[in-house]
Amino acid sequence: MQTDEPILAQVERRQSVRSGDKGISWIMKARPTAWSVYAALIIVLSVWVLHSFLHALLVACVAAIASWPLYRKFTAHLPSRISRSTAALMFTCVMSAFVLAPLMFALAALLSEAHALILEIASADGQGIAVPHWLPNMPLAGPWLAGRWQSELAHPGAIWIWAQRIEPTTLLARAQALGQFTARHLFIIAFAILVLFFLYQDGESLAQSLRRLLCQRVGQRADGYLDVATRAVRASVNSMLIVGLFDGFGSALAYAIAGAPHPALWGAITASLALVPFVGYLAVAALTLHLAMAGTAASALLSLGLSSALLFCGDKIVRPMVARDGTRLSFVWVLMGCLGGFEVLGLVGLVIGPVVLSLARELWKQSVRDAALSDPTDSTSPVHRTMRQPSHGAT
Numbered sequence: 394m395q396t397d398e399p400i401l402a403q404v405e406r407r408q409s410v411r412s413g414d415k416g417i418s419w420i421m422k423a424r425p426t427a428w429s430v431y432a433a434l435i436i437v438l439s440v441w442v443l444h445s446f447l448h449a450l451l452v453a454c455v456a457a458i459a460s461w462p463l464y465r466k467f468t469a470h471l472p473s474r475i476s477r478s479t480a481a482l483m484f485t486c487v488m489s490a491f492v493l494a495p496l497m498f499a500l501a502a503l504l505s506e507a508h509a510l511i512l513e514i515a516s517a518d519g520q521g522i523a524v525p526h527w528l529p530n531m532p533l534a535g536p537w538l539a540g541r542w543q544s545e546l547a548h549p550g551a552i553w554i555w556a557q558r559i560e561p562t563t564l565l566a567r568a569q570a571l572g573q574f575t576a577r578h579l580f581i582i583a584f585a586i587l588v589l590f591f592l593y594q595d596g597e598s599l600a601q602s603l604r605r606l607l608c609q610r611v612g613q614r615a616d617g618y619l620d621v622a623t624r625a626v627r628a629s630v631n632s633m634l635i636v637g638l639f640d641g642f643g644s645a646l647a648y649a650i651a652g653a654p655h656p657a658l659w660g661a662i663t664a665s666l667a668l669v670p671f672v673g674y675l676a677v678a679a680l681t682l683h684l685a686m687a688g689t690a691a692s693a694l695l696s697l698g699l700s701s702a703l704l705f706c707g708d709k710i711v712r713p714m715v716a717r718d719g720t721r722l723s724f725v726w727v728l729m730g731c732l733g734g735f736e737v738l739g740l741v742g743l744v745i746g747p748v749v750l751s752l753a754r755e756l757w758k759q760s761v762r763d764a765a766l767s768d769p770t771d772s773t774s775p776v777h778r779t780m781r782q783p784s785h786g787a788t
Contacts, residue, residue, distance in 0.1 A: 628719020
């Protein structure tokens with residue numbers, strides 16, 4: 394039957410009818426049922442019960458996803474008589490030692506240096522801490538600082554008098570906060586190791602069940618989203634390791650140039666602490682203070698400047714550049730994801746932040762493609778290109 398209605402209008406009418414039918418069908422499916430309300434209630438209650446363990450679960454999941462290829466290679470080389478639980482326990486111990494040993498070494502070295510520095514200050518306080526010879530020669534504030542030092546610290550017992558001015562309640566509150574911080578992070582580490590063992594043990598079945606569930610609920614696009622998340626997690630973890638190596642070798646070289654004692658040891662301490670953003674500056678501050686107390690002002694300032702510049706480049710340049718390939722995000726988005734995730738979730742946020750932005754990017758691209766395919770008036774739409782092709786029967 395011939396009609397005077399333009400072809401484009403017919404296509405738009407069919408699209409509107411089809412989309413209306415889909416909208417009605419979606420609304421019908423979206424009506425809450427007793428089962429959906431029950432499932433949502435159970436999920437909310439589970440999250441509420443486990444909210445204290447959220448950081449531990451996230452840390453364990455990130456560690457399992459990032460190290461899963463290594464775990465599969467590890468189990469492939471084990472004898473067949475070793476059970477899956479034993480293999481999971483062995484690899485969990487290896488991963489725990491690999492992650493925790495450098496941090497424990499760095500913290501122990503810093504505590505040892507801090508103890509020696511406190512003893513040195515206490516010994517010097519008995520006779521009065523003399524003004525460093527380099528302090529009056531500093532530009533701008535040098536003479537003023539030297540005068541303040543002479544009036545406040547040069548007489549015997551000055552540090553002890555300062556310590557007596559601090560309120561005991563303030564010291565108690567700070568000690569309590571430090572104890573709570575330490576206890577919470579030990580709790581997170583312990584449960585993360587425990588969850589990591591079970592993830593290695595049952596990771597295959599859990600991954601298959603999750604993939605199957607998402608494919609049923611979301612569709613075949615779930616495979617793509619899971620691949621994006623996995624790739625982003627591994628890229629973010631790799632960036633942390635590379636930043637640690639970069640900061641370690643670079644700071645050791647900087648300390649050697651500045652003439653600091655034991656540059657390799659201090660470089661290892663800096664590398665271990667630099668795995669966590671901004672924590673590497675603790676090693677730099679400790680070494681700078683140690684050199685300043687020894688009277689080598691030029692070495693202290695040079696170590697401070699070079700190592701701080703290296704740590705800044707590692708956190709703000711190297712980390713986003715390494716993670717960019719796996720996350721497929723531009724430099725600025727990786728940087729904002731790392732810093733925003735660290736602000737919200739702490740250390741694990743360095744990984745979760747870029748992963749979330751990678752999934753958001755993939756969702757945006759998919760939505761744009763769907764909109765282009767469903768809009769026949771768009772010049773890039775396949776429907777529009779088909780209508781613009783000349784008919785073979787035209788004269």
